[in-house]
Amino acid sequence: MKNNKDMPPEEHGGPLMADVARLAGVAISTVSRALANPGRVNEKTRAKIDAAAKQLGYTPNAMARGLRVGKSNTVMIILPGSLYYGVSQVIPQVLQSINRALLENGYNLMIANLGRDADSERHILDLAFGGTVRGAIILSSKLPEVDGRSLANTGLPIVSMLLDMSAAGLPSVVTNDREAVREATAEMIRLGHRRFLYIAGPEDNYHDVERYAGALQAVREAGLSEEVISRSGGNLDYQEGFAIGTQAAADFARLTDRPTAVIATSDDMAISFSSRIQRSGLRIPEDLSVVSFDGSPVCEFCSPPLSTISQPFEEMGQVAVARLLDIIGQSEKEWETPIVVRSRFILRESMAPPSS
Amino acid sequence: MKNNKDMPPEEHGGPLMADVARLAGVAISTVSRALANPGRVNEKTRAKIDAAAKQLGYTPNAMARGLRVGKSNTVMIILPGSLYYGVSQVIPQVLQSINRALLENGYNLMIANLGRDADSERHILDLAFGGTVRGAIILSSKLPEVDGRSLANTGLPIVSMLLDMSAAGLPSVVTNDREAVREATAEMIRLGHRRFLYIAGPEDNYHDVERYAGALQAVREAGLSEEVISRSGGNLDYQEGFAIGTQAAADFARLTDRPTAVIATSDDMAISFSSRIQRSGLRIPEDLSVVSFDGSPVCEFCSPPLSTISQPFEEMGQVAVARLLDIIGQSEKEWETPIVVRSRFILRESMAPPSS
DNA sequence: TGATTTTTGGCAAACGTTTGCTATGTGAGC
DNA sequence: GCTCACATAGCAAACGTTTGCCAAAAATCA
Numbered sequence: 127m128k129n130n131k132d133m134p135p136e137e138h139g140g141p142l143m144a145d146v147a148r149l150a151g152v153a154i155s156t157v158s159r160a161l162a163n164p165g166r167v168n169e170k171t172r173a174k175i176d177a178a179a180k181q182l183g184y185t186p187n188a189m190a191r192g193l194r195v196g197k198s199n200t201v202m203i204i205l206p207g208s209l210y211y212g213v214s215q216v217i218p219q220v221l222q223s224i225n226r227a228l229l230e231n232g233y234n235l236m237i238a239n240l241g242r243d244a245d246s247e248r249h250i251l252d253l254a255f256g257g258t259v260r261g262a263i264i265l266s267s268k269l270p271e272v273d274g275r276s277l278a279n280t281g282l283p284i285v286s287m288l289l290d291m292s293a294a295g296l297p298s299v300v301t302n303d304r305e306a307v308r309e310a311t312a313e314m315i316r317l318g319h320r321r322f323l324y325i326a327g328p329e330d331n332y333h334d335v336e337r338y339a340g341a342l343q344a345v346r347e348a349g350l351s352e353e354v355i356s357r358s359g360g361n362l363d364y365q366e367g368f369a370i371g372t373q374a375a376a377d378f379a380r381l382t383d384r385p386t387a388v389i390a391t392s393d394d395m396a397i398s399f400s401s402r403i404q405r406s407g408l409r410i411p412e413d414l415s416v417v418s419f420d421g422s423p424v425c426e427f428c429s430p431p432l433s434t435i436s437q438p439f440e441e442m443g444q445v446a447v448a449r450l451l452d453i454i455g456q457s458e459k460e461w462e463t464p465i466v467v468r469s470r471f472i473l474r475e476s477m478a479p480p481s482s
Numbered sequence: 483m484k485n486n487k488d489m490p491p492e493e494h495g496g497p498l499m500a501d502v503a504r505l506a507g508v509a510i511s512t513v514s515r516a517l518a519n520p521g522r523v524n525e526k527t528r529a530k531i532d533a534a535a536k537q538l539g540y541t542p543n544a545m546a547r548g549l550r551v552g553k554s555n556t557v558m559i560i561l562p563g564s565l566y567y568g569v570s571q572v573i574p575q576v577l578q579s580i581n582r583a584l585l586e587n588g589y590n591l592m593i594a595n596l597g598r599d600a601d602s603e604r605h606i607l608d609l610a611f612g613g614t615v616r617g618a619i620i621l622s623s624k625l626p627e628v629d630g631r632s633l634a635n636t637g638l639p640i641v642s643m644l645l646d647m648s649a650a651g652l653p654s655v656v657t658n659d660r661e662a663v664r665e666a667t668a669e670m671i672r673l674g675h676r677r678f679l680y681i682a683g684p685e686d687n688y689h690d691v692e693r694y695a696g697a698l699q700a701v702r703e704a705g706l707s708e709e710v711i712s713r714s715g716g717n718l719d720y721q722e723g724f725a726i727g728t729q730a731a732a733d734f735a736r737l738t739d740r741p742t743a744v745i746a747t748s749d750d751m752a753i754s755f756s757s758r759i760q761r762s763g764l765r766i767p768e769d770l771s772v773v774s775f776d777g778s779p780v781c782e783f784c785s786p787p788l789s790t791i792s793q794p795f796e797e798m799g800q801v802a803v804a805r806l807l808d809i810i811g812q813s814e815k816e817w818e819t820p821i822v823v824r825s826r827f828i829l830r831e832s833m834a835p836p837s838s
Numbered sequence: 839t840g841a842t843t844t845t846t847g848g849c850a851a852a853c854g855t856t857t858g859c860t861a862t863g864t865g866a867g868c
Numbered sequence: 869g870c871t872c873a874c875a876t877a878g879c880a881a882a883c884g885t886t887t888g889c890c891a892a893a894a895a896t897c898a
Contacts, residue, residue, distance in 0.1 A: 139552070140611055159856090167876070167877080168877090180630075183630055185612045185631070186854085188614040189548040189549040189613055191854080192545040193854085193885085195883085211571070213569045215566040221565055225593055229602065229605060234592055234614070235592065236591065237590075239585070245585070253544075255541035258544040275541070401784070422569075424569045424750075424780065427568075429761075509848045510848085512846085514886060515887090542884085542885075543885065545884080547884080549886095551886065552853070841896100841897085843896070844896085845893080848891080851889105853886090858882100861878075866872085867871085867872075
């Protein structure tokens with residue numbers, strides 16, 4: 127069924143609720159209630175209306191509804207400046223799980239990319255203050271703020287993901303960075319390693335602080351001095367993982383008392399590091415063990431297969447959405463502590479006892 | 483019910499245009515014109531209004547505007563079921579370039595994930611027919627259609643990206659899959675290779691058809707029989723690249739007259755294939771040359787570094803948006819032929835003359 | 839100075855829904 | 869038979885903008 131010649135609704139855009147009402151022989155308000163409010167209208171009338179709506183191919187206008195109800199059914203995800211990494215599928219995975227979870231609850235997902243420019247900040251604030259979005263999930267450490275408007279003091283429900291922003295009053299969904307790295311480091315120690323190279327993300331970054339703390343904790347718990355960990359990197363962002371790893375390989379070559387184990391804080395770093403190291407003649411894991419963070423699928427196909435800490439992006443997305451809808455539903459609820467979804471350590475051939 | 487006319491503005495939501503008007507001492511309509519329509523209001527009045535708006539932190543309500551004007555300023559991107567691959571950064575790269583281009587033109591980007599379920603189709607159709615979106619960029623080969631409603635016969639401006647859907651009447655932005663593979667294959671031939679393994683994507687898929695045609699064309703042009711190309715794969719989707727490559731390695735081992743060159747149609751395939759092949763004792767490129775498609779950054783850090791065909795995701799995104807805005811601006815314009823953005827062949831160590 | 843044009847600002851009617859309140863109809867209780 | 873309660877449908881007023889049309893003011897011209 128396509129064009130209907132009963133009524134002439136094809137004038138402006140699609141058919142209107144009024145057209146459905148006319149065709150069904152009822153009032154507009156009855157149509158509205160039939161389509162949205164379950165118990166409020168007679169079953170026979172509803173059937174007639176449903177039929178009419180389907181016949182006309184009627185779709186309610188989202189803006190009109192939104193304006194009247196005063197709420198949108200769109201949620202925005204605020205993504206950091208650069209969206210892509212080397213091999214990690216963070217963005218796609220997060221997007222997919224969040225989008226699915228939102229869809230199941232009748233929400234749409236809008237992308238908002240937060241760069242360093244005031245323009246993108248302004249844009250996000252417009253989305254928030256202009257009533258376009260009903261909530262936000264943020265993957266960036268900076269809350270947009272410009273011209274005295276700030277995301278912080280809107281009533282807009284916000285959930286932080288990946289980063290723990292509980293301190294800023296935002297409910298947060300994170301993974302146990304620290305503990306995961308502690309475990310991986312402990313495993314290295316158990317294998318017999320006593321000197322480490324830690325390849326760092328950007329200094330002061332939440333993840334790097336946590337992960338480094340985890341490594342330190344492991345060596346302390348083993349009764350080792352913190353001195354056994356050398357650091358490389360710290361000045362580049364995670365997006366620059368390959369460059370960080372490459373640089374780390376150079377740093378490694380210059381170390382006098384060479385580590386036997388490497389803890390890279392992203393798969394990208396581990397991959398470019400390994401590539402350079404192997405090219406220089408060292409073997410993994412015979413001469414050097416490697417573990418990294420992220421859990422990119424490709425790690426399984428590296429040579430040798432890379433041990434990595436798999437981040438639960440899918441589950442974090444789901445939990446973040448659940449939390450957000452919670453907040454949207456019941457009004458104010460402050461969260462003091464973040465929700466933690468555990469990462470999973472995957473042991474592969476890149477880790478072995480030191481050869482000496 | 484509370485309809486106090488003289489409530490302070492902070493009672494309900496943010497400040498309204500009426501509040502700005504009152505503070506500036508002008509009529510609402512003047513505020514509207516001052517904020518949107520350039521030449522229509524006195525400079526002094528405009529300054530007063532701007533000041534008032536800024537002071538109140540006023541942001542116009544997007545839905546009210548959208549309802550009145552009859553147009554939204556949101557564009558949706560329709561993404562195929564699964565969003566992530568092994569190493570390719572397709573989705574993030576496309577998203578980033580599209581989002582940036584849209585932002586510069588005052589549009590928002592909404593995500594629509596098109597699965598195989600009727601629910602996701604219905605959702606997308608609601609977005610289109612409900613006036614939520616002003617246009618769409620589609621990365622999927624299937625146009626949503628359910629209950630007699632179809633994306634095809636809406637007036638909604640649509641641009642197809644990656645896939646050539648000119649045949650279906652959609653303006654398309656694609657890359658030169660066929661020619662790029664032809665070139666890469668020709669380079670293999672020039673190096674001396676005479677027997678090939680082609681690792682295929684899903685059979686009948688646009689990309690696979692094009693890429694295979696390119697390979698065939700190259701061997702024909704070199705005066706070789708089409709028989710020199712063996713095929714592997716064809717039954718799995720590109721998202722399953724690692725599995726395809728792994729399977730291809732097994733297939734390769736069973737071939738009697740072994741190829742000396744492999745043409746993989748995605749980096750994922752090449753990576754898992756190489757991994758398995760090297761594990762079985764063969765060397766790349768000494769025993770086997772490899773080239774693949776996508777241009778994932780990680781290829782540079784594979785051992786050996788992988789030759790690959792780099793897809794211009796960024797530029798395609800920009801062009802797609804430009805084309806879409808074109809169509810939105812000027813009304814109907816049908817495009818018979820796709821816009822082609824050229825891929826770039828990157829030669830790396832995985833390709834060398836055959837050893838024999 | 840009066841008539842005509844050009845600016846500029848205001849009134850009020852849309853845009854397509856939802857929803858409080860009010861009719862109308864129907865069955866039960868007295 | 870009359871009232872009361874209850875279910876169902878309709879009227880009309882929002883929701884916050886934009887914009888066609890007109891009035892007032894200012895500027896130009898005769």
